[in-house]
Every structure is written in C-alpha cells, then in structure tokens.
Amino acid sequence: MIQEVIITTVNPQGVCHIAPMGVHVEADQYIILPFKPSTTLENMLATGHAVINYCDDVRIFAGCLTGHRDWPLLSAETIPGQYLSAALAHSELSLERVEDDQIRPRLFCRRLHTVSHRPFQGFNRAQYAVLEAAILVSRLGRLPWQKIDSELAYLRIGFEKTAGPQEHEAWGWLMQTIDHYRAHEVSDV
Ligand SMILES: Cc1cc2nc3c(=O)[nH]c(=O)nc-3n(C[C@H](O)[C@H](O)[C@H](O)COP(=O)(O)O)c2cc1C
Structure with missing residues (x-):
C-alpha cells in the first residue's frame, strides 16, 4: 500500500x-x-x-x-x-x-x-481532490494540458460539494500556480 x-x-x-x-x-x-x-x-x-x-x-x-x-x-x-x-x-x-x-x-x-496526537475525522472528497491536484502541480511541464484540464474538471466536482476553508485555501494556491505556469509557458513560446 x-x-x-x-x-x-x-x-x-x-x-x-x-x-x-x-x-x-x-x-x-x-x-x-x-x-x-x-x-x-x-x-x-x-x-x-x-x-x-x-x-x-x-x-x-x-x-x-x-x-x-x-x-x-x-x-x-x-x-x-x-x-x-x-x-x-x-x-x-x-x-x-x-x-x-x-x-x-x-x-x-x-x-x-x-x-x-488527535483523532482521524473521516474521509473527505475535497481533501482527496487537493492531493490529486497537488500531484498534477508536481508534474507540470511533464503532463499534457489536456490531461491536466480533464483531471481538474473531474476533481472539481467532489471538491465543490465537500470542501471546507482549509481545502479552499489549498485549492486556491494550486490553481494560482497552474494559471501562472500556463501563462508563462504560453508567453515563452
Ligand atoms: C501527494 C504527493 C505525493 C508525492 N510523492 C512523491 C514521492 O514519492 N517522491 C518524490 O520524489 N516526490 C513526490 N512528490 C513531489 C514532492 O513532494 C516534491 O517534488 C518535493 O519537492 C520533493 O523534493 P524534495 O525532497 O527536494 O523536497 C509528491 C507530491 C505529492 C503532492
């Protein structure tokens, strides 16, 4: 595992x-x-x-x-x-x-x-979505944009239904990083 x-x-x-x-x-x-x-x-x-x-x-x-x-x-x-x-x-x-x-x-x-230190609070789909989006961010430049965009569209469904404030903050940082990378990549061409 x-x-x-x-x-x-x-x-x-x-x-x-x-x-x-x-x-x-x-x-x-x-x-x-x-x-x-x-x-x-x-x-x-x-x-x-x-x-x-x-x-x-x-x-x-x-x-x-x-x-x-x-x-x-x-x-x-x-x-x-x-x-x-x-x-x-x-x-x-x-x-x-x-x-x-x-x-x-x-x-x-x-x-x-x-x-x-403290008890496990149960599974949360938005937390899973943030982890998967973070993995996508760690692979920017190595994955095609089509794959990144389609995975984010799917992850966003569970994220929007279940996220709390911490998950919103984390998701915001990741989307900002992806947007910045995309803008840079396009302007570098
Ligand atoms: C959920 C998750 C799992 C990751 N697993 C690995 C891993 O097993 N090995 C790895 O090198 N990087 C992994 N990464 C990416 C690293 O955290 C990131 O590249 C980090 O900078 C590692 O390099 P460092 O040891 O120099 O900090 C993962 C990222 C996320 C979000």
Whole structure:
C-alpha cells in the first residue's frame, strides 16, 4: 500500500525540510522513494532519520508545492528531527538500507516510535481532490494540458460539494500556480 504523507527531515545543521511523499508500506517496512535531486534524500543520507507525518490539513501538501512551507514544528521524541504540529499522528524512522538508482533511489526504513496526537475525522472528497491536484502541480511541464484540464474538471466536482476553508485555501494556491505556469509557458513560446 502507498500512503500519502508528509516527510520531515533535518540537515546536519538541524534545519527542517518538509515534503509530501507517497510512502510504500510493506508489513513493518517503510520505503521512501524520492526523485533525484531531492533535499529529503540528502537529509536522510546525512542523518539516517526521517519522520512520517499523518496529516489531514491538505494545505501542507499543496503549500509545499506552491511556496507555503512555513508550518509549525515540534521536536521528535526519539531521533534528531521534527514533526508537524498539525499531524494527527507521526512516526519516527531510522534508515536501514538504500537501493541507489539514477532516477529514484529506494530508502528502506524501520519505524522506531509512533505518537497519536488527535483523532482521524473521516474521509473527505475535497481533501482527496487537493492531493490529486497537488500531484498534477508536481508534474507540470511533464503532463499534457489536456490531461491536466480533464483531471481538474473531474476533481472539481467532489471538491465543490465537500470542501471546507482549509481545502479552499489549498485549492486556491494550486490553481494560482497552474494559471501562472500556463501563462508563462504560453508567453515563452
Ligand atoms: C501527494 C504527493 C505525493 C508525492 N510523492 C512523491 C514521492 O514519492 N517522491 C518524490 O520524489 N516526490 C513526490 N512528490 C513531489 C514532492 O513532494 C516534491 O517534488 C518535493 O519537492 C520533493 O523534493 P524534495 O525532497 O527536494 O523536497 C509528491 C507530491 C505529492 C503532492
């Protein structure tokens, strides 16, 4: 199974980096697959640790891809690292093994410690729509506009029926980024 989460890592100077990632979960093993180049990859290779943040505030997913990266952090309990204060729960990981690759290395991790902070509130279609739109934003320039536009048209249906204020803010950042990219691309031709 792949879980869409926020990975927090620190560099050797203790500066925290926040990035959405799809983590592959196989029994007790967590595999993180960052595309090179990646700050998450560099930090994990340097420190041997990462934190998985289980978050339903989708502004953090959208924010990391649209220039809003300043989210409140707290100190991890068993590793040198930090977790998001918005996390419903977080897991502290140690890096056990690396399978290097030119494009996308595989970082095999073991979970050392998990803390639950607040209850899961149930599924929400607008949150799903924001995650999918954030993935589209992460692939701007690599996907054809026809695919982006048709996927957004579908996602907008569930979004408009179920979004709350956080989802509206996140969606707004993503649409602004897409519009800006499109305008630039056209004016560059
Ligand atoms: C839901 C979601 C899942 C993502 N999963 C991955 C992933 O598994 N690997 C990856 O390299 N980038 C993934 N991305 C894109 C990264 O978050 C983004 O490119 C980020 O800048 C990663 O590079 P960094 O480690 O340098 O921050 C994902 C984005 C979203 C919104």
